[in-house]
Amino acid sequence: MSALALIFVVAGLGLIGWLTARARAASFELGGAKRLHSLPGQHGWYVAIWTVLPALLFIAVWSGMTPRLVQDAVLQHPAAAQLPAFDFERDALLAEAKRVARDRSATAFDPVAEQLVAPTRAAISYYGWIGAGVSVLLAFACGALAFTRIKARFKARTRVERGVMSLLLLASLIAILTTLGIFLSLLWESLRFFGQVPITDFLLGTHWSPQVIDANDPGKSLGAVPLFWGTFFIGAVIAMIVAIPFGLMSAIYLTQYAAPGVRRWMKPILEILAGVPTVVYGYFAALTVAPAVRDLAVMLGMPFASSESALAAGLVMGVMIIPFVSSIADDSIAAVPTAMRDGSLAMGATRSETIRKVLIPAALPGVVAGILLAVSRAIGETMIVVMAASGAANITLNPLESATTVTKQIVDLLTGDAEFDSPKTLAAFALGLTLFVITLILNIVALRVVKKYREAYE
Amino acid sequence: MNSPLPAQADRTPTDWNAPAMQKRIARRYAAERRFKLFGLAAVVLSAAFLAFLLATMVSQGWRGFVRTDVALTIDFKAAALPVDRAVLRTPGADLALAGAELENTVKGAAATQFGVGGEDAISEYAWLKVREAIKQDPTNLDRAVRIPVPASTRLDQALRGDGTAEAQALAERLKAAGLVSTGFNADFLRMSDSTDPVAVGIWGALKGSLLTMAITFLIAFPVGVLSAIYLEEYAPRNRWTDLIEVSINNLAAVPSIIFGLLGLAVFLGTWEVMGVRFGPILPRSAALVGGVTLALMIMPVIVIASRNAIKAVPPSIRDAALGIGASPVQVVFHHVLPLAMPGILTGTIIGMARALGETAPLLLIGMRAFIVQPPGGFTDPATVLPVQIFLWSDEVSRGFVEKTSAAILVLLAFLLAMNSLAIYLRNRFETRW
Numbered sequence: 001m002s003a004l005a006l007i008f009v010v011a012g013l014g015l016i017g018w019l020t021a022r023a024r025a026a027s028f029e030l031g032g033a034k035r036l037h038s039l040p041g042q043h044g045w046y047v048a049i050w051t052v053l054p055a056l057l058f059i060a061v062w063s064g065m066t067p068r069l070v071q072d073a074v075l076q077h078p079a080a081a082q083l084p085a086f087d088f089e090r091d092a093l094l095a096e097a098k099r100v101a102r103d104r105s106a107t108a109f110d111p112v113a114e115q116l117v118a119p120t121r122a123a124i125s126y127y128g129w130i131g132a133g134v135s136v137l138l139a140f141a142c143g144a145l146a147f148t149r150i151k152a153r154f155k156a157r158t159r160v161e162r163g164v165m166s167l168l169l170l171a172s173l174i175a176i177l178t179t180l181g182i183f184l185s186l187l188w189e190s191l192r193f194f195g196q197v198p199i200t201d202f203l204l205g206t207h208w209s210p211q212v213i214d215a216n217d218p219g220k221s222l223g224a225v226p227l228f229w230g231t232f233f234i235g236a237v238i239a240m241i242v243a244i245p246f247g248l249m250s251a252i253y254l255t256q257y258a259a260p261g262v263r264r265w266m267k268p269i270l271e272i273l274a275g276v277p278t279v280v281y282g283y284f285a286a287l288t289v290a291p292a293v294r295d296l297a298v299m300l301g302m303p304f305a306s307s308e309s310a311l312a313a314g315l316v317m318g319v320m321i322i323p324f325v326s327s328i329a330d331d332s333i334a335a336v337p338t339a340m341r342d343g344s345l346a347m348g349a350t351r352s353e354t355i356r357k358v359l360i361p362a363a364l365p366g367v368v369a370g371i372l373l374a375v376s377r378a379i380g381e382t383m384i385v386v387m388a389a390s391g392a393a394n395i396t397l398n399p400l401e402s403a404t405t406v407t408k409q410i411v412d413l414l415t416g417d418a419e420f421d422s423p424k425t426l427a428a429f430a431l432g433l434t435l436f437v438i439t440l441i442l443n444i445v446a447l448r449v450v451k452k453y454r455e456a457y458e
Numbered sequence: 459m460n461s462p463l464p465a466q467a468d469r470t471p472t473d474w475n476a477p478a479m480q481k482r483i484a485r486r487y488a489a490e491r492r493f494k495l496f497g498l499a500a501v502v503l504s505a506a507f508l509a510f511l512l513a514t515m516v517s518q519g520w521r522g523f524v525r526t527d528v529a530l531t532i533d534f535k536a537a538a539l540p541v542d543r544a545v546l547r548t549p550g551a552d553l554a555l556a557g558a559e560l561e562n563t564v565k566g567a568a569a570t571q572f573g574v575g576g577e578d579a580i581s582e583y584a585w586l587k588v589r590e591a592i593k594q595d596p597t598n599l600d601r602a603v604r605i606p607v608p609a610s611t612r613l614d615q616a617l618r619g620d621g622t623a624e625a626q627a628l629a630e631r632l633k634a635a636g637l638v639s640t641g642f643n644a645d646f647l648r649m650s651d652s653t654d655p656v657a658v659g660i661w662g663a664l665k666g667s668l669l670t671m672a673i674t675f676l677i678a679f680p681v682g683v684l685s686a687i688y689l690e691e692y693a694p695r696n697r698w699t700d701l702i703e704v705s706i707n708n709l710a711a712v713p714s715i716i717f718g719l720l721g722l723a724v725f726l727g728t729w730e731v732m733g734v735r736f737g738p739i740l741p742r743s744a745a746l747v748g749g750v751t752l753a754l755m756i757m758p759v760i761v762i763a764s765r766n767a768i769k770a771v772p773p774s775i776r777d778a779a780l781g782i783g784a785s786p787v788q789v790v791f792h793h794v795l796p797l798a799m800p801g802i803l804t805g806t807i808i809g810m811a812r813a814l815g816e817t818a819p820l821l822l823i824g825m826r827a828f829i830v831q832p833p834g835g836f837t838d839p840a841t842v843l844p845v846q847i848f849l850w851s852d853e854v855s856r857g858f859v860e861k862t863s864a865a866i867l868v869l870l871a872f873l874l875a876m877n878s879l880a881i882y883l884r885n886r887f888e889t890r891w
Binding site for chain 2 (some may be wrong): 379
């Protein structure tokens with residue numbers, strides 16, 4: 001029986017438990033003069049939780065153990081003696097036998113695997129039925145036990161609510177677990193990488209060509225400085241040259257000048273820019289913007305200009321970031337006390353003078369924090385650079401030349417057919433750790449700046 | 459008292475009408491107009507970029523929904539395919555017709571009928587259309603029938619006046635003979651990936667997206683809402699709570715590709731604990747692992763939106779419920795949560811829209827396979843719409859350009875629908891207290 005079907009059976013038992021317990025609790029109220037401590041529904045939930053929870057836990061543990069048990073059982077079979085001793089090959093044959101055992105229409109290619117199909121099928125069904133039997137029994141036993149505890153004075157509500165509270169706490173712990181999972185998995189794989197490649201080679205090396213790695217000195221072709229430069233150049237320089245003026249000016253225009261009707265329509269339209277999937281921007285950058293940039297470069301007298309220039313990716317990325325900068329600038333300008341603006345206007349300053357000399361300086365910490373967040377988003381952006389930027393790692397100041405980024409290299413390194421332990425694959429995790437740490441620092445700095453700014457005006 | 463200010467009599471009143479002053483004011487007003495113009499230009503240019511982007515996609519993508527057919531007459535009676543008529547009503551029909559070399563028969567018919575280069579005029583999957591026609595009406599095998607079959611990319615391009623001289627000549631000939639027709643390409647919405655741009659469809663990717671979104675919703679929604687409830691209503695002010703809040707705020711800012719690395723290392727990696735190796739927790743390339751990864755990614759979005767919605771419910775509601783004897787759990791689940799639900803759902807839909815458009819993390823966990831069959835379940839190899847767009851954008855064949863844009867239009871339509879729903883929900887159900 002599959003785990004899914006089993007879960008449905010257990011859920012059905014839980015429903016039965018809920019209904020019977022509720023009916024029983026309600027019958028106390030009808031029959032005797034005794035008042036119930038808890039509502040009948042809460043008695044129902046108490047029994048339902050006891051029916052479902054232990055059985056589900058068992059199913060989770062059991063389905064984690066079954067593959068191991070099945071494999072052990074299959075290896076006991078006489079035909080298993082013919083299996084090669086080498087781990088990788090043996091696993092492949094066992095996996096093939098398992099696949100055929102699951103899917104009756106499939107056939108095995110290897111004769112040894114073919115022989116193992118029958119024992120595998122037998123073992124799967126054997127352990128499957130054991131699991132099904134135990135979990136149904138468990139559900140029934142725990143449910144019945146809970147049912148016998150139902151009395152008029154039984155404090156079902158307290159117990160159910162304690163369960164609900166632990167569920168809530170558990171849900172909020174998932175955020176911590178995810179953060180921890182990200183950090184530990186990146187750190188773990190990076191440490192393995194730095195076991196093979198010296199950390200100084202990686203962080204300070206200026207030559208990046210993962211296609212050809214010298215097995216004796218892998219660090220020589222895994223120097224990430226060109227990637228850091230490319231990421232900074234595309235995400236923090238070119239994209240920001242587009243995003244900051246456009247974002248800031250459109251925020252200023254929409255908050256200070258535009259008629260309410262215009263603002264009501266234009267603000268959501270600009271926000272659509274942030275909702276367009278990045279793969280669409282990437283396609284647009286690669287198909288429309290990059291050729292145009294190359295033509296421009298040819299016109300400017302660079303006959304061999306790259307069609308994967310840093311400029312094309314950076315421009316489109318900048319456009320994507322505009323609404324982000326704009327909405328943060330909008331918020332910080334709105335937070336400046338009106339008295340300051342009115343005071344400036346009353347002194348005879350024009351509106352643009354008020355904006356440039358009063359509002360922007362007052363809102364500056366918020367704007368700067370917003371720009372830091374925008375940079376952190378730009379350097380983490382993946383699809384635009386994967387589709388429009390080049391894979392060639394150059395350190396260049398010319399936006400018409402090609403440059404590559406950390407995120408593009410992560411995708412390139414991990415989508416090839418490399419084994420999991422090679423320095424090439426592990427390098428992706430080291431790059432990921434670097435990216436994670438840098439975005440984290442940017443966010444923390446941005447939060448600090450915002451905090452200081454708040455203290456000034458509240 | 460010695461005043462630093464000069465005596466009143468020393469000051470001459472400003473002559474506002476002096477030419478110098480007038481010039482200065484004119485300059486200031488000009489600067490004002492310029493500044494305003496810059497602002498307007500920024501808004502207009504941003505909107506223009508969006509319009510240009512959409513216009514480019516529509517102008518290329520509409521062709522993806524249109525298919526050119528060529529009417530092909532096949533004389534099955536003369537071809538005398540060795541097929542048992544009885545089999546054609548059974549599931550074995552596909553195999554029987556393929557075994558009877560139907561594909562070559564169709565190609566041969568095209569070659570004889572359309573002349574030089576005729577077999578290149580029809581798509582490689584044209585014979586599948588013929589097969590459908592035969593299965594629908596087996597009597598077709600006893601006569602000559604005229605069946606519209608999809609034109610090849612080459613002919614399609616030539617019909618638009620783009621291609622080699624021979625192809626153009628062939629296109630002219632077919633057009634003159636009245637054999638060419640165009641219509642809505644329903645197959646684009648029904649079929650899956652293929653090597654032939656004429657035969658590709660988005661159904662496989664769309665189904666993968668739907669399965670992935672289902673997993674994402676089932677995990678991210680309950681976990682996100684429950685943790686929002688905990689943090690907003692019950693959490694004591696202590697170091698643990700601060701840690702949870704910091705984690706959630708940081709996760710919201712972590713680049714999406716990092717979640718792909720997390721999924722790759724945790725869900726698909728192999729682990730060795732005390733000498734026992736246990737393999738990937740979740741199957742590679744499947745909707746399941748994609749859904750879990752995206753759920754972790756959008757969970758902070760849902761938590762933050764839900765907290766704001768819960769915060770907006772006025773305390774008087776809680777006080778009233780507590781006052782008539784509700785327990786803290788009842789207060790939240792019977793009163794606060796239903797009132798906060800519109801805000802929570804709006805945030806959830808926005809988060810789901812973000813997950814639907816996400817590509818990078820899914821590339822890393824292997825959801826970039828070549829999927830010819832739509833996935834049957836959560837554990838089958840699958841791909842999603844944005845990844846399909848990415849894969850098609852890499853194809854060199856020119857026919858893929860319009861298909862990519864068409865797929866983008868479908869994706870944008872879904873996102874637009876989701877965001878409109880979110881706006882509608884907000885306007886319809888949001889209560890101002």
